[in-house]
Amino acid sequence: xxxxxxxxxxxxxxxxxxxxxxxxxxxxxxxxxxxxxxxxxxxxxxxxxxxxxxxxxxxxxxxxxxxxxxxxxxxxxxxxxxxxxxxxxxxxxxxxxxxxxxxxxxxxxxxxxxxxxxxxxxxxxxxxxxxxxxxxxxxxxxxxxxxxxxxxxxxxxxxxxxxxxxxxxxxxxxxxxxxxxxxxxxxxxxxxxxxxxxxxxxxxxxxxxxxxxxxxxxxxxxxxxxxxxxxxxxxxxxxxxxxxxxxxxxxxxxxx
Numbered sequence: 736x737x738x739x740x741x742x743x744x745x746x747x748x749x750x751x752x753x754x755x756x757x758x759x760x761x762x763x764x765x766x767x768x769x770x771x772x773x774x775x776x777x778x779x780x781x782x783x784x785x786x787x788x789x790x791x792x793x794x795x796x797x798x799x800x801x802x803x804x805x806x807x808x809x810x811x812x813x814x815x816x817x818x819x820x821x822x823x824x825x826x827x828x829x830x831x832x833x834x835x836x837x838x839x840x841x842x843x844x845x846x847x848x849x850x851x852x853x854x855x856x857x858x859x860x861x862x863x864x865x866x867x868x869x870x871x872x873x874x875x876x877x878x879x880x881x882x883x884x885x886x887x888x889x890x891x892x893x894x895x896x897x898x899x900x901x902x903x904x905x906x907x908x909x910x911x912x913x914x915x916x917x918x919x920x921x922x923x924x925x926x927x928x929x930x931x932x933x934x935x936x937x938x939x940x941x942x943x944x945x946x947x948x949x950x951x952x953x954x955x956x957x958x959x960x961x962x963x964x965x966x967x968x969x970x971x972x973x974x975x976x977x978x979x980x981x982x983x984x985x986x987x988x989x990x991x
């Protein structure tokens with residue numbers, strides 16, 4: 736289409752707006768998207784409504800304005816209707832219960848002299864379990880010379896068990912953290928609680944010579960440090976035993 740569009744188009748637009756209103760069809764001026772089928776066909780004389788417009792403009796007002804109109808495309812769009820066969824909404828995530836348990840240790844700390852033992856009570860509770868009720872118990876974090884266990888090692892539902900901790904006289908005095916963990920059998924639900932163990936006493940004397948930072952050590956040399964004996968795996972100088980990790984130069988041979 737070329738050239739200005741004058742009064743005849745305004746008349747056609749007015750007729751299109753009237754026809755669309757009667758048919759329940761919405762006219763939009765966005766100029767984007769794909770035209771959708773109208774609810775009722777337009778009259779034959781309304782072959783295509785064209786007018787320059789912006790989103791939100793009223794076509795009926797544009798058609799009534801004087802002056803030339805420069806052509807661009809407008810669209811007819813029928814209002815969407817709800818489907819009678821809409822699927823039922825899915826349950827929200829909050830309505831799906833996830834298995835969960837809780838583990839507690841009381842008291843949460845204890846102090847013993849090296850060579851003695853102590854106990855604490857482990858309590859379990861099931862928050863949501865479905866059909867699972869058995870909770871497996873484990874303990875980790877015990878240092879060399881300390882033995883820790885939970886008895887029984889498996890409890891049923893909300894129950895209690897005993898945490899037993901025993902130490903050798905050779906344990907290096909210090910504070911250690913034990914972790915008691917429960918796992919709900921057949922699920923990934925877990926819960927943990929910590930027990931702080933303080934061991935008092937005098938560090939055992941070592942017959943092996945103490946480590947010296949300025950001395951060179953080669954593979955097979957042994958030293959004593961922090962109550963433990965250490966063996967060098969290869970040549971080393973200035974690397975403190977106990978600070979190099981599992982794959983480091985010093986191998987822990989245990990307490991003196």
